[in-house]
Amino acid sequence: MRESPSSAVHAGALVTRADWMVLASWIKLRSRVLDLGCGDGQLLRHLQQTRQVSGYGIEIEPTRVVSAVRHGVNVLQMNLETGLSGFDDRSFDTVILSQTLQAMRHTEAILREMLRVGHEGIVTFPNFGFWKNRLQVLGGVMPKSQAMPYEWFDTPNIHLCTLQDFEALCSRIGARVVQRLVMGAQGTPVGLFPNLRGSLAIYRIQPQ
Amino acid sequence: MAESVGAVTPQRLHCPEPLLLACGVPLAHFDLVYETYGVLNAQRSNAILICHALSGTHHVAGHYAGQPRSSGWWDNMVGPGKPVDTNRFFVIGVNNLGGCDGSTGPSSLDPATGHPYGPHFPFVTVEDWVRAQARLADHLQIARFAAVMGGSLGGMQALQWSLTYPERLRHAIVIAAAPNLSAQNIGFNEVARQAITTDPDFYGGNYYARGVIPERGLRLARMLGHITYLSDDAMMEKFGRDLLANAPHFSLDVEFEIESYLRYQGKKFSERFDANTYLIMTKALDYFDPALAHGGHLSKALARARADFLVVSFTSDWRFSPARSREIVKALLDNGLAVSYAEIDSSQGHDAFLMENPDYFAVMQAYLTRVFEALPHA
Numbered sequence: 001m002r003e004s005p006s007s008a009v010h011a012g013a014l015v016t017r018a019d020w021m022v023l024a025s026w027i028k029l030r031s032r033v034l035d036l037g038c039g040d041g042q043l044l045r046h047l048q049q050t051r052q053v054s055g056y057g058i059e060i061e062p063t064r065v066v067s068a069v070r071h072g073v074n075v076l077q078m079n080l081e082t083g084l085s086g087f088d089d090r091s092f093d094t095v096i097l098s099q100t101l102q103a104m105r106h107t108e109a110i111l112r113e114m115l116r117v118g119h120e121g122i123v124t125f126p127n128f129g130f131w132k133n134r135l136q137v138l139g140g141v142m143p144k145s146q147a148m149p150y151e152w153f154d155t156p157n158i159h160l161c162t163l164q165d166f167e168a169l170c171s172r173i174g175a176r177v178v179q180r181l182v183m184g185a186q187g188t189p190v191g192l193f194p195n196l197r198g199s200l201a202i203y204r205i206q207p208q
Numbered sequence: 209m210a211e212s213v214g215a216v217t218p219q220r221l222h223c224p225e226p227l228l229l230a231c232g233v234p235l236a237h238f239d240l241v242y243e244t245y246g247v248l249n250a251q252r253s254n255a256i257l258i259c260h261a262l263s264g265t266h267h268v269a270g271h272y273a274g275q276p277r278s279s280g281w282w283d284n285m286v287g288p289g290k291p292v293d294t295n296r297f298f299v300i301g302v303n304n305l306g307g308c309d310g311s312t313g314p315s316s317l318d319p320a321t322g323h324p325y326g327p328h329f330p331f332v333t334v335e336d337w338v339r340a341q342a343r344l345a346d347h348l349q350i351a352r353f354a355a356v357m358g359g360s361l362g363g364m365q366a367l368q369w370s371l372t373y374p375e376r377l378r379h380a381i382v383i384a385a386a387p388n389l390s391a392q393n394i395g396f397n398e399v400a401r402q403a404i405t406t407d408p409d410f411y412g413g414n415y416y417a418r419g420v421i422p423e424r425g426l427r428l429a430r431m432l433g434h435i436t437y438l439s440d441d442a443m444m445e446k447f448g449r450d451l452l453a454n455a456p457h458f459s460l461d462v463e464f465e466i467e468s469y470l471r472y473q474g475k476k477f478s479e480r481f482d483a484n485t486y487l488i489m490t491k492a493l494d495y496f497d498p499a500l501a502h503g504g505h506l507s508k509a510l511a512r513a514r515a516d517f518l519v520v521s522f523t524s525d526w527r528f529s530p531a532r533s534r535e536i537v538k539a540l541l542d543n544g545l546a547v548s549y550a551e552i553d554s555s556q557g558h559d560a561f562l563m564e565n566p567d568y569f570a571v572m573q574a575y576l577t578r579v580f581e582a583l584p585h586a
Binding site: 032056065067075076086091 | 518534537538541542544547549550552571
């Protein structure tokens with residue numbers, strides 16, 4: 001098997017690469033990292049190469065597990081929806097949820113679990129509040145974009161949210177936002193009106 | 209369809225140095241029968257050892273000349289272009305100590321007496337097997353295996369290799385295994401052993417001299433084993449409630465397809481397998497428990513390991529369930545060791561590790577490609 005296409009959840013190559021670079025810069029050198037929903041393992045491989053992390057990925061979908069194995073990362077085939085009961089408290093420096101949150105059924109549970117297992121969590125997700133999405137809704141259709149390339153009837157994304165929504169959930173579960181970076185559609189950082197201009201959000205959160 | 213390795217010939221290694229077994233008995237000398245497939249590279253770095261399960265043999269792949277139906281037990285996994293690719297790897301299959309397919313075991317002649325060892329053959333453990341296999345590795349001048357792998361009891365040997373000789377393998381591939389047997393598992397083994405030892409033809413294990421074998425006991429043991437190797441679903445799918453005839457006969461003869469299948473499997477097994485070997489092999493399974501010496505802490509037991517791991521389980525395997533494999537994974541994680549874990553969706557039960565399954569074979573292929581690409585080439 002050659003280079004497999006990027007996993008469906010890690011869609012949008014431009015945005016994805018830019019968010020990886022930010023994400024990598026937030027990861028301590030040689031730290032222990034757990035990547036929830038690691039897809040084909042390319043992010044984890046990137047972190048191994050650039051940050052020398054000791055990393056493990058969790059993935060449920062068989063063909064992505066195979067791709068992750070092929071990409072030389074440690075992948076564990078497990079269902080995130082049932083929690084991380086096999087992992088001890090504080091057993092990882094950083095737990096990553098890269099473009100997976102919106103596809104999870106038990107959204108709140110997984111955020112709690114990542115902050116139990118890790119000293120901190122990094123969450124990235126497409127911002128539903130992005131102006132182009134709002135415009136499409138105003139125009140009467142469900143939004144499609146580089147970050148959310150699916151038809152409404154055929155999308156793995158079941159829990160889409162805006163920056164405001166996510167931050168509200170964080171305070172609800174007692175998570176502190178330590179750092180936040182919001183990107184526009186071209187992968188450039190957005191300062192003003194992030195909930196409107198941001199296409200993708202990257203949060204670093206810690207337990208209170 | 210990938211090809212087979214073709215015609216193969218078993219080889220015999222005589223080990224003249226004594227081996228002190230875990231039970232305290234020294235085995236003065238012993239023979240191991242083995243087969244190899246593929247070519248050992250100049251750096252001697254591409255060897256893979258395949259450990260067999262309870263009733264397996266050294267005949268892993270290929271067939272014997274003139275016997276086209278004598279395919280090895282893992283011929284679908286091992287061969288040119290197959291996941292364990294013999295174009296890349298030098299693959300070794302070995303019959304375990306205590307076996308009945310050529311390696312020294314209870315049915316071998318004890319040179320001291322000129323009679324079969326029979327019930328006097330010492331109990332062997334998984335670690336004893338690993339130490340014996342290391343003699344074969346020494347003989348073949350393999351300092352370090354690219355991988356040691358196996359399913360079920362074979363997976364336990366791969367795990368034990370990583371503990372007994374941490375520096376002698378780069379990868380351990382542990383399939384459909386468990387860190388030890390559950391009480392239920394030991395219970396099944398004990399019923400199988402009782403079936404054999406209470407057979408009137410067992411004669412306390414000295415049946416060889418009388419020209420008989422405890423055939424009924426062996427059949428029952430195998431029938432019971434087969435039920436536990438399959439899942440309820442797999443059995444229902446394969447046999448259902450189908451009758452051989454159109455209607456019930458109200459008799460104790462074979463009526464249901466499943467009865468016919470189990471009797472056939474039992475008969476076939478009793479014709480090829482030695483009862484004393486079955487007894488000591490099941491005891492080796494029962495005794496396997498690397499955590500025991502570490503207060504039951506598997507994580508502490510695995511702290512010695514240096515290999516990278518691939519752990520594989522099958523969803524419908526209730527003999528060694530995925531939960532047992534996850535215990536191994538957890539202990540490896542606790543030690544920060546490299547591990548990948550695949551939980552393969554299958555309805556085939558424990559036997560799934562022997563069967564072709566696209567997800568299973570894709571993971572094996574991907575992992576072994578990684579093993580190959582990381583080989584030290586001069």
